[in-house]
Amino acid sequence: MRQAPPILKELYYITHVDNIPSILERGILPHERIELEGIKYTPIYDIEIVKGRKERTAPNGKSLWSFANLYFQPRNPMLYRVRCEKGVENIAVLGMDRFIFNREDAFVSTGNAAHHSSEILPPPRHLPKPKRKEFIDILKDISKMEWWKAPDGSKRKIMAELLIPDEVPPESIKSIYVANHEIAEKVKTTIDGRIPVIPDPKMFFSPYKKECLTKYLSIVEGDMFFSGMQTLTVSVNCVGVMGKGLASRAKYQFPDVYVLYQDLCRKKTLKMGRPHLHKRESSIDMELADEPESLTCANSQTWFLLFPTKTHWRYKADINGIEEGLRWIQENYQKEGMTSLAVPALGCGQGWLDWRDVGPLLCKYLSSLDIPVEIYLPAEKKISDRLISKDFLLPNTNTMLKSN
Numbered sequence: 001m002r003q004a005p006p007i008l009k010e011l012y013y014i015t016h017v018d019n020i021p022s023i024l025e026r027g028i029l030p031h032e033r034i035e036l037e038g039i040k041y042t043p044i045y046d047i048e049i050v051k052g053r054k055e056r057t058a059p060n061g062k063s064l065w066s067f068a069n070l071y072f073q074p075r076n077p078m079l080y081r082v083r084c085e086k087g088v089e090n091i092a093v094l095g096m097d098r099f100i101f102n103r104e105d106a107f108v109s110t111g112n113a114a115h116h117s118s119e120i121l122p123p124p125r126h127l128p129k130p131k132r133k134e135f136i137d138i139l140k141d142i143s144k145m146e147w148w149k150a151p152d153g154s155k156r157k158i159m160a161e162l163l164i165p166d167e168v169p170p171e172s173i174k175s176i177y178v179a180n181h182e183i184a185e186k187v188k189t190t191i192d193g194r195i196p197v198i199p200d201p202k203m204f205f206s207p208y209k210k211e212c213l214t215k216y217l218s219i220v221e222g223d224m225f226f227s228g229m230q231t232l233t234v235s236v237n238c239v240g241v242m243g244k245g246l247a248s249r250a251k252y253q254f255p256d257v258y259v260l261y262q263d264l265c266r267k268k269t270l271k272m273g274r275p276h277l278h279k280r281e282s283s284i285d286m287e288l289a290d291e292p293e294s295l296t297c298a299n300s301q302t303w304f305l306l307f308p309t310k311t312h313w314r315y316k317a318d319i320n321g322i323e324e325g326l327r328w329i330q331e332n333y334q335k336e337g338m339t340s341l342a343v344p345a346l347g348c349g350q351g352w353l354d355w356r357d358v359g360p361l362l363c364k365y366l367s368s369l370d371i372p373v374e375i376y377l378p379a380e381k382k383i384s385d386r387l388i389s390k391d392f393l394l395p396n397t398n399t400m401l402k403s404n
Helices: 018-025 029-035 047-055 079-088 099-103 129-143 181-188 245-253 256-264 284-288 318-336 355-366 395-403
Strands: 010-016 066-073 090-095 107-109 163-166 173-178 197-199 209-212 217-221 231-237 276-278 301-311 342-346 375-376
Touching: 010 079, 018 173, 018 181, 029 173, 066 256, 079 284, 090 099, 099 163, 163 217, 173 181, 181 197, 209 231, 209 276, 217 355, 231 245, 245 256, 256 276, 256 301, 301 318, 318 355, 355 375
Parallel strands: 173 197, 217 375, 231 301, 231 342, 342 375
Antiparallel strands: 010 066, 010 090, 066 163, 090 173, 107 163, 209 217, 276 301
């Protein structure tokens, strides 16, 4: 393995934006050196948890504490955790030259290096062929991961690391990723301009676009499951099939929701116009974050609103039934205890309805709620700016404002 594998574009280091000037001057240093040399820095993690890495050693007998750790996939449980704890405006991901993978003194792990199930392997170019193939297959898998779960090992595997002793030199840093343009401009003022600063909302689990229509109502382009809302709405049919779209995503990630949904359909209690609110006693944030037991700023629970949009998965979505369901939300959200709500473009996509019809209908009912509500645009096709404007989605509100 004389070259970095083609699947590998960069390696990544997660840090606080305040640390960037120091890193560009001195490089990325192991915790051991930072501690011994008394280097001032802004931590992004609980120091007691990270000290647990002292207990695991690499094949050369040295503690993980003496290595700088780079990730192959930056969009991982560690980043999710620090995003929740520190706020996305304080986090940066440094992109490293992929050929650092070839360093003779480097080691690789098949998952989170501190986890007992992860192997720590010799320098990559010296791996025997079977292990080399196994590790390349792991890289291929984690490069495609959008989600992860602890039971199948994907949460551990996506945090596979390259372990570099002593330091990662500043010249290895090729790019700096942040969540949006505002943060990018802030970071640019602290560096000399040699390294590009790239806004990449998706890497940071952030929406690509967010338009505020009212104090509480927003139109969002992005991934609803990373919204941070207390209640997530999943459009379903009434026959128990979660085959495509958001429903299939919920089926994979939250099997308890799928079991409940099938039971409701079997009993024929899930009907058009009458969504079912599943008040789970667990949190998406806790399930996705690294070291969740210490996470204090996450939602304590994530609820699912199973919202029927069609009677059978083969049929077109029923816009009249959708309107009835929206009326149910309007009449029941307070007494049910909803504190925030994320809603997809109900009936669009697999339901074959048009956003031109669905968008204004959603806004008509959801704009009256006095809790934060995010409506997520269809992922299947781009919606023009005119069709997500307040003039289009809430025309009566604008007419009233103008008349006053």
